Amino acid sequence: MKYEATIGLETHIMQKTNTKMFCACKYEYGAEPNTHVCPVCLGYPGALPVMNEKAIELCCKAGLLLGCEINPYSKWDRKNYFYPDMAKNYQITQADQPLCLGGQVAVEVDGEMKTFTLERIHQEENAAKNTHVAGASLVDYNRAGTALMEIVSNPCMHSAADALAYLTALKQIMEYGGISDCNPEKGQIRSDVNVSVRPVGQEKLGSKVEIKNMNSFAFIQQAIEYEIDRQIEVLESGGKVVQETRGFDSDRGETFSQRTKENAHDYRYFPEPDLMPVKISAEQIGQWRSELPELPVQRRERYVKELGLPEYDAGVLTADMATSDWFERVMVHTRNAKAVSNFIMGEMMRLLSEHGLSIAESKVTPEKLAEIIALIDAKTISTGAGKQVFEIIFNEGGDPKQIVEEKGMAQVSDDSALEGWADEAIASNPKPVEEYKAGNAASINFLMGQVMKASRGKANPGAVMQMLKQKLDG
Amino acid sequence: MPEANPGMHVSDIAHLARIDLTSEETALFQSQLDQILHYVEQLNELDVGGVEPTAHAIPVYNVLRKDEIGQSLDRDAVIANAPAATGGQIRVPKIIDQ
Numbered sequence: 001m002k003y004e005a006t007i008g009l010e011t012h013i014m015q016k017t018n019t020k021m022f023c024a025c026k027y028e029y030g031a032e033p034n035t036h037v038c039p040v041c042l043g044y045p046g047a048l049p050v051m052n053e054k055a056i057e058l059c060c061k062a063g064l065l066l067g068c069e070i071n072p073y074s075k076w077d078r079k080n081y082f083y084p085d086m087a088k089n090y091q092i093t094q095a096d097q098p099l100c101l102g103g104q105v106a107v108e109v110d111g112e113m114k115t116f117t118l119e120r121i122h123q124e125e126n127a128a129k130n131t132h133v134a135g136a137s138l139v140d141y142n143r144a145g146t147a148l149m150e151i152v153s154n155p156c157m158h159s160a161a162d163a164l165a166y167l168t169a170l171k172q173i174m175e176y177g178g179i180s181d182c183n184p185e186k187g188q189i190r191s192d193v194n195v196s197v198r199p200v201g202q203e204k205l206g207s208k209v210e211i212k213n214m215n216s217f218a219f220i221q222q223a224i225e226y227e228i229d230r231q232i233e234v235l236e237s238g239g240k241v242v243q244e245t246r247g248f249d250s251d252r253g254e255t256f257s258q259r260t261k262e263n264a265h266d267y268r269y270f271p272e273p274d275l276m277p278v279k280i281s282a283e284q285i286g287q288w289r290s291e292l293p294e295l296p297v298q299r300r301e302r303y304v305k306e307l308g309l310p311e312y313d314a315g316v317l318t319a320d321m322a323t324s325d326w327f328e329r330v331m332v333h334t335r336n337a338k339a340v341s342n343f344i345m346g347e348m349m350r351l352l353s354e355h356g357l358s359i360a361e362s363k364v365t366p367e368k369l370a371e372i373i374a375l376i377d378a379k380t381i382s383t384g385a386g387k388q389v390f391e392i393i394f395n396e397g398g399d400p401k402q403i404v405e406e407k408g409m410a411q412v413s414d415d416s417a418l419e420g421w422a423d424e425a426i427a428s429n430p431k432p433v434e435e436y437k438a439g440n441a442a443s444i445n446f447l448m449g450q451v452m453k454a455s456r457g458k459a460n461p462g463a464v465m466q467m468l469k470q471k472l473d474g
Numbered sequence: 475m476p477e478a479n480p481g482m483h484v485s486d487i488a489h490l491a492r493i494d495l496t497s498e499e500t501a502l503f504q505s506q507l508d509q510i511l512h513y514v515e516q517l518n519e520l521d522v523g524g525v526e527p528t529a530h531a532i533p534v535y536n537v538l539r540k541d542e543i544g545q546s547l548d549r550d551a552v553i554a555n556a557p558a559a560t561g562g563q564i565r566v567p568k569i570i571d572q
């Protein structure tokens with residue numbers, strides 16, 4: 001029998017705010033435990049939450065970037081559960097009236113454009129960080145109450161590749177939009193994944209398994225692949241898939257059955273009495289819309305249409321915002337977009353990955369790359385020498401012009417110097433000369449190689465070619 | 475004696491609220507809860523199809539604050555309120571459930 005998988009994602013994204021969602025404690029990753037806490041985020045009796053206006057703005061802007069409808073009226077609810085990661089014994093969230101409704105992420109999967117639709121985005125607060133030690137658990141409430149939005153997709157994906165493409169695009173849009181840094185290691189983007197499997201042609205969805213709280217995209221992919229295979233195996237052997245929550249064991253690459261905290265219907269949602277609802281006007285939405293930055297898709301288009309870059313280059317350059325921003329900073333100083341693109345996709349990416357650095361840490365600044373390209377364009381140095389200069393600066397820093405001078409890398413275009421090398425090459429290689437004269441045009445390349453060798457790579461290839469042709473044809 | 479509401483059992487609620495009840499208490503509270511539910515059920519006689527649900531009794535919206543960092547508590551004072559602590563973290567009975 002053939003089976004079809006159905007996948008939906010609930011992705012939690014920590015917004016880029018200075019303070020927490022409902023109190024003025026600072027949001028800071030990696031701070032000393034329990035140094036950013038107050039009566040509100042510790043759930044002291046009588047403490048009252050107040051909404052962070054920036055978080056509401058960022059959630060709605062995320063919605064606008066994803067084509068959601070901004071709900072003109074939304075409200076807050078309590079989700080009740082006992083767990084030390086939430087000192088109040090409830091989490092403030094939005095159950096039936098979230099800030100954003102609908103929306104979609106359009107993305108290419110294996111060469112095919114797909115649109116994955118969203119159900120909603122709601123605003124909530126983050127839980128504390130638990131660490132488990134022998135015989136006890138330790139709780140750090142610095143993260144408790146920080147602004148967290150949950151982007152809920154429809155069950156519209158059918159493979160791990162779909163989910164990965166969706167998440168990658170989502171992360172990219174959130175980064176570009178300044179909504180979140182989406183650093184998985186810092187837990188700024190985490191997903192719960194729902195997977196079910198049904199025989200192709202069956203209308204009713206299969207029993208849903210939820211894999212909780214994964215941050216690594218690679219693990220999400222592995223978990224989905226494992227879970228699809230596992231469920232198909234269960235069905236094939238005549239069994240029934242149990243609706244449950246499973247965890248992912250990254251060492252074994254397997255999912256495992258997990259006991260749940262409470263059943264969904266036990267969360268006893270009810271309207272949060274401490275917070276007033278949110279109303280958002282059309283004017284406000286218009287204002288936010290006017291402030292939205294250019295998205296990767298739009299940048300990609302602009303790079304192709306206005307800068308004349310190939311689609312492939314545009315895709316690589318816009319894959320992450322840091323690279324794309326860096327590219328734009330070089331373009332302030334040069335018009336040779338393709339040269340910039342070649343350097344970034346070639347030398348830059350190779351050296352960054354060899355040294356495990358990010359583009360922001362590169363000693364080659366946008367200004368310096370523009371200078372290197374200007375030297376190449378002016379034929380002062382060859383492209384090969386330009387790459388060497390790039391690598392020298394990447395490793396040791398320095399000024400492009402000075403390096404070219406110090407290392408004697410300038411190209412020789414001077415006729416008198418070239419003439420000597422050309423004459424010598426022609427005199428000592430009669431056979432290729434003869435072949436060329438007999439009509440084998442390619443033989444000139446051998447002579448050209450000889451001149452380049454004699455010049456130790458410094459001869460300007462264009463000038464050499466011209467010189468050789470002049471002598472042989474003339 | 476009003477009919478028991480099939481969805482609301484005192485024993486379930488006690489479990490969710492982490493309250494230990496004796497069987498006498500459970501029986502007593504169940505009959506009291508049933509009376510309350512029965513009383514509230516009178517509302518089902520009304521047709522409220524066109525009425526917006528009310529989350530709050532007063533029409534106040536958008537009580538917001540600027541995203542500006544304020545004063546947090548001193549950690550020693552916070553830890554002093556906790557039953558146990560290790561290295562500035564609050565220590566609780568092991569909670570991982572596998």
Ligand SMILES: [Zn+2]
Binds near residue numbers: 025
């Ligand atoms: Zn706080």
